[in-house]
Amino acid sequence: MKTAILVFPGTNRERDAADAIESVSGIKPVIVWHQETEIPDVDLIILPGGFSFGDYLRVGAIAARSPIIDALHRKADTGVTVLGICNGFQILTETGLLPGSLIRNRDLDFICRDINLRVVNNSTRFSQSYALDQIIRFPVAHHDGNYFADAETLRMVEDNDQVVFRYCDPAGEINATGNPNGSVNNIAGMTNKAGNVMGLMPHPENLIDQLLGGIDGRALFESLLGRAA
């Protein structure tokens, strides 16, 4: 699986993403600088985590106006798989490739810890290696992970089954206790309507090795490889 990782000034989890891809697929991704205007012919495009342009102005807003974004739209429109993690998710909502937006966490603090997620849709290319309703554990590390969309957008997102992961408590209940940042409907990860673009706030790339405390993140990349977990 050929992968391109888009890097903006202030992106800081591109190595984590590259290591995860290499560990699962055995192939080193290509790094694409934000000022380029073409993305090479790849199967997967990742927008990694970080603080693009310092998260000054509004998270993801400046990156979404980088030269590379036109090429990203063209690739996404032809069905290429696009995965935005954390700041990548924020950028994708700013580009309009995903609906809604990510606002400041409910409690206003940066949060770095493991959270529980429930796989509520395993028929996407991003989640097919998980079982439906499987409870998994990913770390989060964000200040602006509170997903918000207006009622109409939210209804469309839910009606189209675009939500893939929801925050839950350790028992798997989707409730306020298990919601770390106040996201509406406990949305942690979602796709576009066509299903080829996903954004998620937690970091699967940081949990792919038993030594690091778990491998729940691995199945996401294996899903993309088309392998069974």
Added chain:
Amino acid sequence: MNAHDTRNNPEPLVDADLAADHGLSPDEYQKVLDLIGRTPSFTELGIFSAMWNEHCSYKSSKKWLKTLPTTGKRVVLGPGENAGVVDIDDGQVVVFKMESHNHPSFIEPYQGAATGIGGILRDVFTMGARPIAAMNALRFGAVDHPKTRHLVAGVVAGIGGYGNSFGVPNVGGEVNFHKRYNGNILVNAFAAGLADADKIFLSKPTGVGLPVVYLGAKTGRDGIHGATMASAEFDDSIEEKRPTVQVGDPFTEKCLLEACMELMASGAVIAIQDMGAAGLTCSAVEMGAKGNLGIRLDLDNVPCREDAMTAYEMMLSESQERMLMVLDPTLENQARAIFEKWDLDFAIVGETTDDLRFRVFRDGVEVADLPIKDLGDEAPEYDRPWTMPVPRPALEHNDFADTDIAASLLTLIGSPDLASRRWVWEQYDHLIQGNTIVRPGSDAAIVRIAGHEKKALAFSSDVTPRYCDADPFEGGKQAVAECWRNLTASGATPLAITDNLNFGNPEKPEIMGTFVRAIQGIGEACKILDFPVVSGNVSLYNETNNEAILPTPTIAGVGLISDLRKIVPSGFTNISDIVLLVGAPDTWGTHLGQSLYLREIHSREDGPPPPVDLEQEKQAGDLVRSLIADGLVNAVHDCSDGGLGVTLAEMAIQSGIGAAITPPQTLSPVAAFFGEDQGRYVMTARLEDRAELWDRCEKAGVAIEEIGSTIAGELKLGNADAIFVKELQERHEAWFPQFMNM
């Protein structure tokens, strides 16, 4: 026109009063006059004040710092460069240092702490090492002091705000509270980076006529006289000093890191130095002096954020995220292109010369012409008078009422200095880079070396200021020994330390005495434990309205783990393991002087601290490390604050598994469970390994005692009521969030 010709120069005239305003004593000002043979210009006075203040010149501490052991078979570079460099095999080195940002953090906690992180990260990547871990040792005033919560919130947010955006995992540190920090908090920031041994960059240039290049962010009027401010006591006028605090921009720092890494790979760098304290002045003078070269700077080419900055302001600005480099001129175009790519300034601001002068020009006027080596070499150095600290009398036997062990433990485990720091470290990204094997909250944090399956580094930061206050010599020893012990308990071989020495006003003989004795203690421990000092920082004048902080020599150590698969956790791992107390000559606790038990339960802070037997410490630690490597133990945790009872509670809290412990009936249970005797470890093992463990301990001459066994769900200490582990966990986790949300 010469620097001393002021006919067309708008700068103020310099005299002894103006020199005094710049923190130079009458003797020091006379030394300036003698050295240059004339009255300095205003800019020159600023340069002298920047170079000769305590923060930059180490004038009170140098004599004593020289006594510390700084060499060892793994030490590649000791003190003197931006950070220490230590060999970690396979042609790799770890580059690390700890530095204080105390004064600014008290005045403006968010920016003060943030720029402290920024500064220490730059010290590491200036040397060509990509930062892989950070820690912070924080000390705040009493929990009931009205400013404490505001300072905790600001400092933690500042550290998180900077480090998270920059992208370094913040994996450990310390947070303590004591009223002696009410007017002067401590923010000690540590960073470590990884580099190839043959790709270390230094600040020493060679070659005349080479371009001196300014890199990074623009120069503004922030932080002017920051280092001078950090070299004086505080009084009630500190609010006026807010403009001396710098403002951090982690985004620019991240870009600067990436640009420097690309620049260094391009081969264009001859020498490089970050602009930290005293900014352009200190970096330029240090580079020239180290290379035996003069430096000529033309300030008209310095990128400025604000209009009409004077030479004086530019030379003293501590604007952040800046570097100075001596460039290979044949690679100028490639180097410039890298900085343009990252949208950072790249400006040739001067050149190296052969005249050993530091000459500075502004608007065509020479505003400084000074002997470059003398600025550093001739800086004042003092042998300040000091008095021997008075030893604290031993505790009278049984002069306090015994208390219920279970109730006391519950109080201790939820007390401000022992409660969980989760509230703090969950605001720091401790997972970025994907190598954090042991997260914050254990003995030492462990970070895997990327690209190696088994190799990792362990990091720990330690000091017990109340011990140092009661006996600086024993306290200094203890800080080093505890750091060494924490690394050992994590399965690492301790390599080296960086020290961050925070004390009060050295002009007071009793304060100087605590400083001298603490250094002597540190030196002795480093020597016996083979744990050299490779970098460090001294922060003096930590006083407000004449009250000094507790003496706080923070020790941050790095250890090497050669096989990650062999490490064991600090929490219990199985039910029905045997629980062992290993190390001290008297295995059960005896020493209650300066214990947290006395302080938290009886509101007493008296007695001497527990002594550290360094020879015994070494024997015990070397044995523990071998037991871990040989797979004979399955959990190890060192005994420190709060004694054995707290150690056991922490092991239970980590895992949810409890233990039943049986002390001999003849012992005082309070001393047994809350005495803070040093050099001890609690470990668990399988019953079937008992004989081999005893054999190994006997051969090593290290005491071992079986004190109980692990059980499900509760901790039972002697005859005291059993405590549910869940209750311990709740008490442990409750305090910090409750305190911050009050």
